[in-house]
Amino acid sequence: MDLNNSDIPHVFLHTGDAFIGVKPTIVSTVLGSCVSISMFSSQLQQGAICHAFLPSRKEINPDKQVSIQICRYVDTAVDYLLECMTRIGANKSRLEVKIFGGSSGLTLSKVRAPNFFSVGDRNVKMAFKCLAEKGLHPKSMDVGGNVGRKILFATHTGDIWLKRLDKQTLLKNNLSPHD
Incomplete structure (x- = not known):
């Protein structure tokens, strides 16, 4: 499928947002430590995707107040998509x-935080935990490592196209590695 010459609308998914595709749409986003989780129904030919920034609302907002951006956190994003x-x-x-x-x-600075501060790893672990609690298991994934990713999600087919982004690619394209 040629995505550039398609009549299907394209949208860019920002950090903390979700997109529910009741009509065919190509959703793109750029990820560093953030995670995107997609859910697709082949029966309905409809899908949803989020761009979550932090693992858990409870870490930041222990009072469980509703966030303006429910998909800012992996735990609430999984609930919302489902x-x-x-x-x-x-x-x-x-x-x-x-x-x-x-x-x-993925960082452009020379300062590295210890592994226990790794938001990316914590985001992935939280995604697996929350999905498992709901009885859901990923069909496919590309997580972790030290490269960013640009993804395109077709809401009507569930297909995802992936491009890995290293530091040079990010700098060349003026993309931010910080979600």
Whole structure:
């Protein structure tokens, strides 16, 4: 499929946002330590995707107040995507789930934080934990490592195209490695 010459609309997914594709749409986003989780119903030919920034709302907001950006956190993003997909009629047991992102080493500075501060790794672990709690298991994934990723998600087919981005690619294209 030629995505550039398609009549299908394209949208860019920003940090903390989600997109629920009830009409065919190509959703793109750029990930560093953030994670994108997609859910797709082949029965409905509809999908949803999020761009989560931090592992858990409880780490930042222990009072459990509702955030303006519910998909800012992996734990609340999983709940939100699943709620949206079931609300439009998707069968939870037949959802195709995919996870991308969670880079741990992508930085343009020379200062490195210890591994226990690695937001990317914590984001990925939280995604697996939350999905498992809901009985969902990723069909495919590309997570971790020390490269960024640009992904394109077709909401009507569930297909995802991936491009890995190293530091030179980010600098050349004026992309930020910081989610």
